[in-house]
Amino acid sequence: MAVLQGDIKFPESLQRRLDENYDVVFEHDVENLKRRRDEILAIVVYYNKPSKEKLNELIDDLPNVRAIVNHGVGVNNIDLEAAKARGVQVSNLSGAEVSVADFAFALILAAARNVVQGHARSHNPMFTKIDFDWLGKEVSESAIGIVGMGRIGTEVAKRATQGFNMKVMYYNRKRRPLDEEISVRATYCESLNELLGNVDFVVVTVPGGKETSKMFGWDQFCAMKETAMFINVSRGSVVDQEALVRALKEKKIAGAALDVTDPEPLPCDHPLLTMDNVLITPHIASSTATTRKLMFEVFLQNVDAALQGKELPNRVI
Template identity: 45%
Template sequence: MNLDRSPSAWFCVHQSPPWSFTAFNDFPRSSRLRVAACTRLVSTPESGSSRAEKRDFLRDPQLYGEKIQAMFVWDFKPAAEASLLSSLPSLKVVANGGVGIDHLDVPYISSLGVKVTNTPNVVDEATADIAMALLLASARKVVEGHQIATDPKTTHIMQCPMGEEVSGATLGIVGMGNIGYKIAQRSKGFDMRILYHNRSRRSVEDEQAVGASYCQKIDDLLKQSDFVVLAVNLTPETTGLISQRELSLMRSTATLVNISRGLVVEQDALVTALRSGKIRAAALDVTHPEPLPRDHPLLGLPNVLITPHVGTNTYTTTRKMMRRWYKMLWLQ
């Protein structure tokens, strides 16, 4: 696949600012302006209303189609489909905001002579933070506590809800790449016993730095962990990685935390495991689809915490993404 990460291979415009296309919607205004400042930005009607975004590509594709050299993809939009790409004959790069590119047909895009880039590393800290936030919020029933404390009917605070201890618990990390390792670093501060499963083993120095032990088989990790965090990329091999079989291996007191992609978990099997008490709880920043249908059973379970795929949603991380995009366009 032609996923190009090296700065020397990034598309570079040497003279006038390039024309770019995007579908920013709920995107921080400051970040939109940063992109607009270094490109001539064309957008879809659903985009923000900043000065540079009033050119509407969809209303006049012939006017802008041959000019556009870069497409910025944020929150899976715009969909880089053949119907759109065929109207952009001068396109040189599809720049994805985030690490995962499973929503992009990289082989097809590459066949058009178009590079695909993403923003590795800049999202690691924020994504690791959301993993810990979900783990802690689920374990200590933060949402339930907030609801009790703010309920107009509450006249006195009861002893419950009772949560689970995080300090000293066993954490299993599935996927020990950059994000997984950042999670391990944070978990060390809670004196957690850290297990991990990965395609390849980390160096002895990496393991010792966070006190992590390698599990060659995921089954061994699942059987021992109080909390299991999924931090893998979505690939054919990881699709459905956690199914009924894997859930049956987990402790009845265990919590599953998913910050990777919804399709890594078989959701029907997860619903069954949560309803039956096979596992204690699930905390999910990702589902499939997003958002879930309003009548989906996961939304009605009291032992499920769901956030709307906000792992990278911090102002600092977004600014880092913008700088990375800028380099994609301008770095010599």
């Protein structure tokens, strides 16, 4: 039995499979939830991301919960220590690394080569003459810095070396094994600032959470080259957005391409939305039919394991 958070339902195809294969209780159905609290074995968290406090309340109110199954890669919306103290397993999803790495390069290319601005100019009825002095930034054989060399970061590195012959530098909490570095031709940096000052593109793929909250602030943007571009496909929380706005205005960096912001979406009057050197997309890096199907299958494997009392395949704790 699973508890689905809030009023937002899964896509129709997923909801149908859940209804056909599981006994589902919705968190907002308070009376039903109270009546069947002893039967509930797993809490399912979808994209609406309830607060940590709300999840802790559910853990406390549901005595037989075995697991929290998170339909997403990040688990910063879950109080892992509280779950661990209760003996509740937590899982996340895998399978998004290929599409997210692809999208990171879509952002790199779009930002570097003025794709969005060029599209807008071409559709503008006032556009009558091509400006041959309007130049983009070369991607091939430039230097890329990857912050967070997990599954996604490694896929970004593969594309950088194999597709664009880029020099790859990376910063991670722990250095990767030498054979992994060699396979993607990546050089480890002992400090974040060492990386920032030596690359043309900074790509962030770290998880969200306390450890990475506002990891990129004024000092980090000032440490980057003035010609460098900042690419974020991780979480909006890793960036101090006021510092990013200031860095862009004062030309401490050349531009930014963001698939994630804080909040999402940004308020319509946010300064990032008015800047010509900023590209923003609505958290769609993993949004392909193939990836979503794969993530869905992994999600169901974790649900099945939770209801059977087994260890979750994608266990985080």
